[in-house]
Amino acid sequence: MPHCIIEYSAPLAQQFDINALVQxxxxxxxxxxxxxxxxxxxxxxxxxxxxxxxxADGSFIHLTFRIMPGRTDAQKQHLTQSVYQAMASLTASVNSITMEVHDLVPEHYFKRSIPCE
Structure with missing residues (x-):
């Protein structure tokens, strides 16, 4: 956890490497x-x-963070600021950047994982 989900306007892939944005x-x-x-x-x-x-042709990036509950509002704000600092140099020309943090409901969350090697 967390799940970091990035939505972006497709033309941005012509402006910079989306994989670099994910990283x-x-x-x-x-x-x-x-x-x-x-x-x-x-x-x-x-x-x-x-x-x-x-x-009509404005560029955007919207990030959604899905996390387990227990983080304070200050910690959630710290998360968005930390992520923005890491991506700011890549995204200077983007018209709109937004982020939101959602707490998952543990009783409604399922996880199955196989260890990565």
Whole structure:
């Protein structure tokens, strides 16, 4: 935990390496020191069609962090700041960057894992 889910406007893949963005977000979560690094999961999804305000071609990145409950509001804010610092140099030209942190309900969460080698 956490799950770091990156949504981005598809044209951004022409501006910079999305894998580098995923790595930066992942590193930012590690840098927050709130989680075991081996438990962090990061992934990205392109949005083919989007609009931001009146900008039909505006670029965006939206990050959702899904975490187990127990972190304070200050820790959640620290997470978003840590991740933003890690990705800021890559994303300077992006029109809109937003982040949100959601607590999972442990009773509604299932995990099956096989150790990575």
């Amino acid at each position: 930066a977000v992942h590193q930012g979560a590690i840098n927050s020191a709130l989680f075991e690094s081996s438990a962090i999961k990061s992934r990205s999804y392109a949005s083919e069609h989007s609009q931001i305000g009146m900008l």
